[in-house]
Amino acid sequence: MPLVLTEEQSMLRDSARGLISDKAPVSHLRSLRDSKDETGFSRELWKAFAEMGFSGLLVPENFGGSGLGCVEAGIVMEEIGRTLMPSPFLSTAVLAASALSRSGNDAQKSAHLPRIADGSLLAALAIDEGAKHRPLQINLQAVRSGNGFKLNGAKALVVDGHTADLLIVAARTGGAAGERDGLTLFLVDPKARGIAIERTVMVDAHNAARIEFSNVEVNADQVLGEVDQGGALLEGVLNIGRGAVASEMVGLSEEVFGRTVTYLKERKQFGKLIGEFQALQHRASQLYIDIEITRAAVLKALQTLDGDFEHAGAAVSVAKAKAGTTATLAVQEGVQMHGGMGMTDQFDIGFFMKRARVCQELFGDSNYHADQLARMKGY
Amino acid sequence: MSDLETFRRETRAWLEANCPPEMRRPMTSESDTYWGGRNAKFSSEPQRVWFERMRDKGWTVPDWPKEYGGGGLEPAEHKVLREEMAAMGVRSPLSSFGIWMLGPALLKYGTEAQKKEHLPDIAAGLIRWCQGYSEPNAGSDLASLQTRADSDGDDYIINGQKIWTSYANYADWIFCLVRTDPAAKKHDGISFILFDMASKGVSTKPILLISGYSPFCETFFDNVRVPKSHVVGQVNRGWDVAKYLLQHERAMISGTGERGIGRPLGQVAADSVGSDDSGRLDDAVLRGQIAAFDIDEAAFAAVAERAVDLAKAGQSHPAFSSAMKYYGTELNKRRHEILMSAGGIDALEWESERSRGGARPRAWLRTKANSIEGGTSEVMLGIVAKRILDLPGA
Numbered sequence: 001m002p003l004v005l006t007e008e009q010s011m012l013r014d015s016a017r018g019l020i021s022d023k024a025p026v027s028h029l030r031s032l033r034d035s036k037d038e039t040g041f042s043r044e045l046w047k048a049f050a051e052m053g054f055s056g057l058l059v060p061e062n063f064g065g066s067g068l069g070c071v072e073a074g075i076v077m078e079e080i081g082r083t084l085m086p087s088p089f090l091s092t093a094v095l096a097a098s099a100l101s102r103s104g105n106d107a108q109k110s111a112h113l114p115r116i117a118d119g120s121l122l123a124a125l126a127i128d129e130g131a132k133h134r135p136l137q138i139n140l141q142a143v144r145s146g147n148g149f150k151l152n153g154a155k156a157l158v159v160d161g162h163t164a165d166l167l168i169v170a171a172r173t174g175g176a177a178g179e180r181d182g183l184t185l186f187l188v189d190p191k192a193r194g195i196a197i198e199r200t201v202m203v204d205a206h207n208a209a210r211i212e213f214s215n216v217e218v219n220a221d222q223v224l225g226e227v228d229q230g231g232a233l234l235e236g237v238l239n240i241g242r243g244a245v246a247s248e249m250v251g252l253s254e255e256v257f258g259r260t261v262t263y264l265k266e267r268k269q270f271g272k273l274i275g276e277f278q279a280l281q282h283r284a285s286q287l288y289i290d291i292e293i294t295r296a297a298v299l300k301a302l303q304t305l306d307g308d309f310e311h312a313g314a315a316v317s318v319a320k321a322k323a324g325t326t327a328t329l330a331v332q333e334g335v336q337m338h339g340g341m342g343m344t345d346q347f348d349i350g351f352f353m354k355r356a357r358v359c360q361e362l363f364g365d366s367n368y369h370a371d372q373l374a375r376m377k378g379y
Numbered sequence: 380m381s382d383l384e385t386f387r388r389e390t391r392a393w394l395e396a397n398c399p400p401e402m403r404r405p406m407t408s409e410s411d412t413y414w415g416g417r418n419a420k421f422s423s424e425p426q427r428v429w430f431e432r433m434r435d436k437g438w439t440v441p442d443w444p445k446e447y448g449g450g451g452l453e454p455a456e457h458k459v460l461r462e463e464m465a466a467m468g469v470r471s472p473l474s475s476f477g478i479w480m481l482g483p484a485l486l487k488y489g490t491e492a493q494k495k496e497h498l499p500d501i502a503a504g505l506i507r508w509c510q511g512y513s514e515p516n517a518g519s520d521l522a523s524l525q526t527r528a529d530s531d532g533d534d535y536i537i538n539g540q541k542i543w544t545s546y547a548n549y550a551d552w553i554f555c556l557v558r559t560d561p562a563a564k565k566h567d568g569i570s571f572i573l574f575d576m577a578s579k580g581v582s583t584k585p586i587l588l589i590s591g592y593s594p595f596c597e598t599f600f601d602n603v604r605v606p607k608s609h610v611v612g613q614v615n616r617g618w619d620v621a622k623y624l625l626q627h628e629r630a631m632i633s634g635t636g637e638r639g640i641g642r643p644l645g646q647v648a649a650d651s652v653g654s655d656d657s658g659r660l661d662d663a664v665l666r667g668q669i670a671a672f673d674i675d676e677a678a679f680a681a682v683a684e685r686a687v688d689l690a691k692a693g694q695s696h697p698a699f700s701s702a703m704k705y706y707g708t709e710l711n712k713r714r715h716e717i718l719m720s721a722g723g724i725d726a727l728e729w730e731s732e733r734s735r736g737g738a739r740p741r742a743w744l745r746t747k748a749n750s751i752e753g754g755t756s757e758v759m760l761g762i763v764a765k766r767i768l769d770l771p772g773a
Binding site for chain 1: 673685759760772
């Protein structure tokens with residue numbers, strides 16, 4: 001598979017870019033933040049997204065979606081990264097749609113996937129419990145009780161957790177923290193008794209929640225996939241999420257870089273355009289090269305997810321690690337090269353810096369994925 | 380089954396049947412490299428067999444037209460061949476500046492007579508070429524070169540000195556930049572010319588490097604007589620040819636095809652450093668450095684693949700080879716720093732059988748030239764800044 005977009009994929013990119021840059025520039029996020037908007041994103045815009053088929057991108061055609069792949073999801077995520085548009089795309093259209101279509105039974109798929117595709121159902125994936133992403137450390141307990149289970153524990157950084165109509169909760173039905181066996185995914189109604197959801201106001205003004213589970217009762221038919229066998233399913237869904245977030249970071253990096261290069265060509269100091277200074281030229285060139293390399297690594301990972309899903313782990317770790325490092329550099333250089341202006345809230349650059357930090361942490365930062373790659377390579 | 384899948388299947392079968400097992404391991408020393416030329420000797424029988432089989436198939440230059448000794452492969456087929464060779468870890472049968480640098484320039488700028496005279500000999504490894512670009516006062520500022528070619532009837536008389544001429548002492552012919560119009564502005568009076576190193580008045584002197592090797596020479600021209608028909612491209616427009624060729628040189632130095640073969644760095648390190656009970660390299664910081672390197676190397680492999688695909692799709696930027704050269708060479712230097720660190724005391728031996736004559740430290744020192752030769756890293760970043768990012772000034 002050539003590492004370039006097909007004509008259809010380029011058209012998808014153009015239509016996503018058109019909608020997002022028109023309806024949701026950075027000022028859209030800014031006004032949601034400033035008004036302390038309760039939802040934290042625009043439901044109207046999500047409806048428009050659904051009408052263009054974006055919410056059902058990864059939903060199979062027989063459940064009302066378009067049955068496209070991770071490359072296409074990455075294309076939309078990259079455009080989201082360019083304007084930082086807040087939306088349930090990652091949580092619902094990427095993570096939940098993947099989890100359900102990959103391992104839901106017919107009843108679960110029929111109940112949820114068509115509603116994800118038409119934009120009427122929002123979902124969230126609840127995984128992490130500690131300060132860092134450690135999926136094997138999941139310790140939220142699901143103990144058998146009658147025909148079902150009782151959930152006890154807490155989750156942190158549940159993306160879009162406070163607006164979700166459906167939670168996909170990773171819990172431990174067996175084994176001990178650190179083990180891959182004994183993990184199970186549950187489809188949980190967020191309005192069920194015993195669930196307490198606290199919206200967390202995040203540094204990047206995007207949506208997340210902390211969720212506590214206290215004797216929450218779930219039925220056996222709410223198990224997604226097999227009991228105790230959720231580890232592989234979770235890792236697969238996480239890999240799709242990692243590829244998607246890496247794409248967002250490519251879009252974010254390129255946008256910040258574009259704004260910075262424009263500034264280098266406009267801003268004068270010492271009687272010269274600052275873009276004439278070799279010190280800045282060389283740093284800009286290095287960053288450009290890093291972004292191009294990252295773009296290639298991310299596309300490679302997305303294509304591998306679509307073509308050879310079971311063996312995509314290494315390519316995904318490379319992409320997420322590289323994208324995290326590049327995005328961090330891009331926003332740091334962006335702020336630095338804009339000088340004092342870059343430090344002001346009035347200027348948009350800071351929004352990118354904050355979002356890049358969150359994207360780094362989501363589903364494993366660069367260190368986590370470097371470590372993963374080292375393990376895969378056996379050292 | 381598509382034509383390309385058929386081609387892949389057949390290629391794999393052919394490589395399996397024809398590549399000797401000895402040629403499916405990473406190179407261990409310089410003598411594993413076959414450079415061809417009038418005085419070439421094979422270092423082993425498998426090396427000869429492998430070269431001759433590939434030559435007979437036109438696969439020393441798989442993508443060149445068949446009429447010039449190439450394999451006539453389409454870009455997609457060429458990519459398949461490279462992938463299959465990499466997957467099997469097979470060595471390139473012939474290392475050659477003629478293939479990497481001069482060939483592409485001749486294909487684009489040469490006359491039909493020049494192509495017919497030189498390309499088949501390059502493909503067959505009969506003539507070994509060297510490059511006469513740099514001079515003592517024209518390194519990064521290459522266009523300030525002073526070697527003169529004065530008109531004398533149908534010939535030029537060439538006088539001057541070149542430096543950093545790789546393997547000039549083994550080369551049969553040279554492709555050379557000379558000043559044919561001293562009055563013109565510095566880029567405008569240069570021509571690109573070919574001549575035999577056995578010509579009267581040509582002499583070379585090796586330069587010993589910090590690695591203990593002498594891959595480079597000083598090369599002197601004292602009234603060397605060369606027919607004017609040996610100029611490639613237009614007289615005084617040699618800079619166009621030189622720049623085009625430099626793109627290929629940079630792609631070559633970035634080493635895109637060479638890495639990823641052989642044992643993973645982490646395991647090489649574990650051999651000398653050891654592992655802890657859970658199998659992790661017993662030096663947490665070194666392990667982190669290697670892992671970060673592996674990430675960058677894998678990402679670079681992806682961009683190298685994408686660069687080929689973009690070129691095929693007509694979407695590549697001509698200056699992108701500078702970006703590749705910069706990143707690839709810096710990466711290679713990092714790799715060898717890690718190898719030295721991983722080897723510890725064992726990697727310090729300069730002369731012993733155990734260390735294969737100090738192969739590791741010599742290779743480490745050699746890589747320091749990667750970010751200088753073929754245009755320094757700073758020149759590459761400058762090219763990206765001006766030609767791709769369109770930044771102002773200078």
